[in-house]
Amino acid sequence: MPVRPEPPVPCPPASTAAVRSEVEDWLLFQEKTRKMSAAEVSRELESARLAYQKERSESNRMRLAFLYLAATGKGRDLDKAIGLLESAQKEARSDDPARRAFAGLLLGLAVEIKRDEDLIEQDGQKLRDEQKRGDDLQQKLIDLQAKLEALKAMELRVRRIKARPLDANK
Structure with missing residues (x-):
């Protein structure tokens, strides 16, 4: 009996692969950020702020929002992060559901962190x-x-x- 070759595994569409790569990049960035000192996160936050002022791209917006979440002390600004993430989620291209979902995930986390911090303050x-x-x-x-x-x-x-x-x- 002849051996049948296995059918090829379909490759995901290019946009999905690109988005998956972008999400992986965000996860790697999160890991890198988590290991940074407060001073390094502050410098990274200032760099992201300047980059976003210069070019208001989706990528720069997400990076700035992410760093507002990751920062500690004076650098952390949940209200700004929430504002950026809300606009990122609303303005994400309709052909980019993964980015919208990722922004939604971060937004949900930011809102929950904010609520918890408010409760702790109360x-x-x-x-x-x-x-x-x-x-x-x-x-x-x-x-x-x-x-x-x-x-x-x-x-x-x-x-x-x-x-x-x-x-x-x-």
């Missing part, structure tokens, strides 16, 4: 308020204890005065 504020309330109550307790001690001292003096014989005052 919880932190509640904690600070409760701590202040506790400190105020502690101070009131100290003040009341001081007043109680003063009253006890006054009562003791009054008892001593009453306990003295009347002829001792003469």
Whole structure:
């Protein structure tokens, strides 16, 4: 019996391969960014900001948004990242569903991170308020204890005065 050759595996369309490569590039960039120091991410963010100001391409927009997400401290700006990702998702070419999906993924992550940070900030504020309330109550307790001690001292003096014989005052 003759051996039949296996049918060739169909190659993905060129645009899918290009997009897959672009997504892989983003994942590699994320890995590289994750290993950077805060100062290096800041420099990379400034470079991306300048590149986006110079040329408002989809690629530059995504890079800047990504770095706003990846930055820590003062460089992190979730609101800017969300704005850039929303426009990237809306303006992505209709023949580029992978880029739109990737922008949507990053947008969802950015919104969730923002919500979590807002909740953490709210919880932190509640904690600070409760701590202040506790400190105020502690101070009131100290003040009341001081007043109680003063009253006890006054009562003791009054008892001593009453306990003295009347002829001792003469």
